[in-house]
Amino acid sequence: MIRCTGVRHRRLTIPSLAANARQIAVIGPNGAGKTTFLGLCAGMEEPNKGEVTLFGRKPSEVRIGWVGEFPDRTMLFSRVYDEIASSLRFRHVSCRESDTRVHETAALLGIEGLLPKATDELSGGEKALVAFAAALVHDPEVLILDEVDSHLDEEAGRRVADAIKSRPGVSVIACTQNMDTAAEADLLLYIEEGCIRHAGTAEEVFEHLKETCFYPAVWRVRGC
Known part of the structure; x- marks a missing residue:
């Protein structure tokens, strides 16, 4: 769904990215460039260098929420x-x-x-x-959510999740500080210091983050 080629924008540097999944979670420290990345995907900003596409089209050509x-x-x-x-x-x-x-x-x-x-x-x-x-x-076609879940209690979060499930044709790119929520995504992108350090399934990405605060609490309890 997302393809980045030779992107340089603000503090972001993304030489190459091909992320093809319905639900993508974006995680990482504050100030890492996550919101800037979402803005590029939404077409709210144009990269200084390189190209960002969704479904092979410019973000401005995609119906985005x-x-x-x-x-x-x-x-x-x-x-x-x-x-x-x-x-x-x-x-x-x-x-x-x-x-x-x-x-x-x-x-x-x-x-x-x-x-x-x-x-x-x-x-x-x-x-x-x-x-x-x-x-x-x-x-x-694509919902782009920047830490929306931080404002929601458990009941409201469930309503949002159910609404997304009711629209199977909608893809989601969501930044979150809730690692348990991130673990449910089809694909994770971990951004640090303007670079995508890790990209893959929850198991693949969190394997690199076991000793950090970005490891899901539920996984620690279960000893994953």
């Missing part, structure tokens, strides 16, 4: 309904279809009761769910 680490900073509208509907309106989807999709997506995430509320009245977890709904409502 983005949820940043701080959802409240990217909300454009004062009402929850309008925030979720925004991507549909920008694409000139009819009012009837837009209304149906907003309500269906809100119901999927259990936030129908939030639709008439003001966005500035929401809790951090509610804002994250609304931002996720806005990213999901326009049927993206």
Whole structure:
């Protein structure tokens, strides 16, 4: 799904990467370049050198749903309904279809009761769910999530996970600080000091991280 060739951007240096998996987890220390990598994949930034493609296309040519680490900073509208509907309106989807999709997506995430509320009245977890709904409502090909789970309790996290499972055609690139969550991904990318140090399955990547804080707590308990 993701292919990087000769990429140099800010502190990132990625000579070559071919990551083909439906769910990709991005992990690593703070300041390693993870958010910059997600921004390149989302097409929010263009690399200074090299090329990033998704499914063989430029990110700008791919339908992408983005949820940043701080959802409240990217909300454009004062009402929850309008925030979720925004991507549909920008694409000139009819009012009837837009209304149906907003309500269906809100119901999927259990936030129908939030639709008439003001966005500035929401809790951090509610804002994250609304931002996720806005990213999901326009049927993206790829969801790019930057530490969204850090705002969610266990129940809200389960709703998001279930919503992703309900869309088998959607690929996910998610940065997370929860290694137990990362271990469930199809492919892991460990970024450190601007470089992808390890890429592979959870077993392959975590084998290199046993003596670090990036080893899943559940695996330590089980003696994996």
